[in-house]
Amino acid sequence: MAQELIVSTATLAVTVTQGLEKANDLLEQAGRAEIEERKDYENGTDFRKVVSGIRKRLEDQRKELVDPYGKRVRLINAEFKKVRDVLDMADNQVKGKMTIWHNVEEKRQRELQEQQRREAEETALAAAEEAEEAGDAATSEAILNMAADTPEPEAKPAIGRGSLTGASTVATKVWTAEVHNIEHACHAIGEGDLPVDLVTFSQSKLNALAREWHEKRPDAEEIAQHGITVKSETRLSVR
Numbered sequence: 001m002a003q004e005l006i007v008s009t010a011t012l013a014v015t016v017t018q019g020l021e022k023a024n025d026l027l028e029q030a031g032r033a034e035i036e037e038r039k040d041y042e043n044g045t046d047f048r049k050v051v052s053g054i055r056k057r058l059e060d061q062r063k064e065l066v067d068p069y070g071k072r073v074r075l076i077n078a079e080f081k082k083v084r085d086v087l088d089m090a091d092n093q094v095k096g097k098m099t100i101w102h103n104v105e106e107k108r109q110r111e112l113q114e115q116q117r118r119e120a121e122e123t124a125l126a127a128a129e130e131a132e133e134a135g136d137a138a139t140s141e142a143i144l145n146m147a148a149d150t151p152e153p154e155a156k157p158a159i160g161r162g163s164l165t166g167a168s169t170v171a172t173k174v175w176t177a178e179v180h181n182i183e184h185a186c187h188a189i190g191e192g193d194l195p196v197d198l199v200t201f202s203q204s205k206l207n208a209l210a211r212e213w214h215e216k217r218p219d220a221e222e223i224a225q226h227g228i229t230v231k232s233e234t235r236l237s238v239r
Contacts, residue, residue, distance in 0.1 A: 127183040138226035
């Protein structure tokens with residue numbers, strides 16, 4: 001096959017040279033041609049037939065030279081495809097198993113976080129009720145706000161390099177914190193042991209509290225208690 005390709009390639013220069021000689025000769029004839037009457041038109045038709053015949057023979061010669069290469073390329077591609085097909089099967093098998101594990105682990109993480117959220121919510125409500133019963137409305141409100149504003153973490157499985165390819169596993173220690181006793185945390189903020197920006201107050205709930213205090217003391221211009229000041233203001237609107 002290799003010898004055939006070398007011989008075919010060696011004849012390429014001769015074939016092209018001969019073809020160019022004929023083509024250039026026809027190009028000169030085309031430049032001199034004048035179509036002024038029917039006979040000239042008929043001669044032009046015969047000329048184009050000659051060009052078409054040469055073009056067809058040239059195409060046949062081209063295919064004769066190209067076909068061995070095409071067959072060789074198809075053979076090479078088919079042989080390499082055998083290896084690629086096996087690699088694709090190996091990759092798809094592991095990919096499928098990874099997808100199954102990822103989906104199961106993601107579901108488990110969501111369920112665990114939902115359970116933790118419910119437990120934290122129940123603890124916060126119990127602490128808020130205890131503070132409310134003790135007459136400490138501010139602490140109760142702070143507890144509820146802290147619980148409501150705590151963002152929920154995304155359920156993402158921990159994925160690292162495993163032992164499938166012999167790669168070593170790299171462990172990174174990450175410190176995280178969570179509030180397990182909201183009432184104690186609020187007292188620590190009041191004592192200055194924790195930063196005050198840990199608590200974010202809900203403006204809508206503050207406004208509701210202002211309306212409630214105003215209903216109890218409608219004549220007051222300003223109400224201040226538990227570190228919260230309530231003032232009234234007049235807003236104009238065009239209707």
